[in-house]
Amino acid sequence: MNKEKKNPETTFWKNPHTDTETPPLIILPCSYLSIFMLPVRKKARRDVKIFASAWAHALWILEDIMNNKLYEHPLWTIRHELLSPEDRIRVSYERAKVVIQTWNLTPEEIHTCSTRFWRHQQDPVFAIDPALANIVTCSLNLFVGTLYPLLSGRPYLKPLVEQALRGEIFGNLFLSELGHGLDIQNLETTATMVEDGFVLDSPTDGATKFMAPTLPIAGFERWGVVMSRLIVDGEDRGVHPFLIQTSDKSGMRPGVTNTCLPVRCGSALDYSMTRFDHVHLPSTAFLGKSLDPPQDRRTLLHAYIWRIPIGTSAIGMPAVVSAKILACIAADYSMRRHVGPPEERVPIISFRTQSLPVLYAVAVAHVFSAWMEQVQIFYMDRANAFETWISLGAVFKATVNRMAAQATRDLGERLGAQGLFPQNHTGILETDLRGTSIAxxxxxxxxIRLYTEILLG
Ligand SMILES: Cc1cc2nc3c(=O)[nH]c(=O)nc-3n(C[C@H](O)[C@H](O)[C@H](O)COP(=O)(O)OP(=O)(O)OC[C@H]3O[C@@H](n4cnc5c(N)ncnc54)[C@H](O)[C@@H]3O)c2cc1C
Structure with missing residues (x-):
């Protein structure tokens, strides 16, 4: 058939599957359309049933880890998204305390990265409130995780670790600086040794510690491990960790200043720029290995921040849960939203354009869940070297964060105008997944580091 010569309005097109000619639907009378659509509708109903069971399974996986019923706690039943940014931040800190107390991880579980440590990372509360995930993971993984192995030589740290484990104080790790994001070898913050301890300074604007949240939170002390350049007798002796209290129950500690960054899209947290101006630290604040000049500064710095590669994997786990949540929300909307005349209403999930991205997201969530279990098993096997943890963490985080972020865009578009509102999470999760791709x-x-190491053998 020569299509060129036909009037486009009456042109029949050839169905490549049946090899029959099918009239364009747009010019057909409705009755013919109904007959033609009947098998399609039947198939759609069957697909919807199959889909519903896949969806129910996705929900079941979520429920499996929700036995703690945190979602019934008043802090989770309030309409968090309707609060002012200040109140949302406050609620996230209150939630953090409850989550820490509910999971009640022991320091050994955090230190050894036990099964419960990894399971706690998968709690859906973190995907629902990514700001909460940020607070808890910084306080437990980075702060307690850094301090706990030092306790045998520094028993005076024990009360602080215990307070952090009870959610009574919150801890941070101050690594990044405004002028030196990823370039951590060139940090500028200095800790100058004096007779009775150290003096901590941000000598330039570029030395301002960047992002770690430090706004004083009423009722909570805030502490942190600050990565600073040790200066002894004018000599630079490399970057080492120092313990500092940034705020007490009534405000910032003397010499520590906080400039809160603007509230970004996504979840609200008091991300900050933090500066130190002649902050006197006792000698016990030094958490490093030695005051002597290190032989290999780079290796030593990476040894100090050994909890970050663990955080790399841990932070990927809420991304897996986010993929599940997104799939559930998109499925829920697509099953609920119906179109068509009263006697023939069908859910929009019956459209291929709707079911494909939703089913794809459900499939991704299932595959990631299965993979997450394997990642966890790999970490539990003490025979696997720490370097392999770092490599697997990089692959896991990069894959799940990228694909979950893609799902937020693909599914967000399929939820119509309702997908734009924070109640449906897609927009918030997109920004937060981008954030966790960086943090x-x-x-x-x-x-880049992984590929370079693979190439170098
Ligand atoms: C949600 C969130 C929470 C955070 N919490 C903390 C915290 O608690 N404590 C803390 O210390 N920091 C925190 N950070 C800061 C974070 O560690 C830094 O944002 C991160 O190190 C990147 O630094 P930067 O943003 O300055 O980006 P930059 O260093 O400017 O990098 C931006 C981009 O430049 C390119 N680039 C830079 N260097 C290279 C290179 N060598 N090779 C190739 N490309 C390069 C890459 O494309 C990179 O993505 C947080 C960040 C986020 C988003």
């Missing part, structure tokens, strides 16, 4: 190991940087 605790920028995806690009860790992938």
């Amino acid at each position: 605790e190991g920028d995806i690009l940087a860790i992938c």
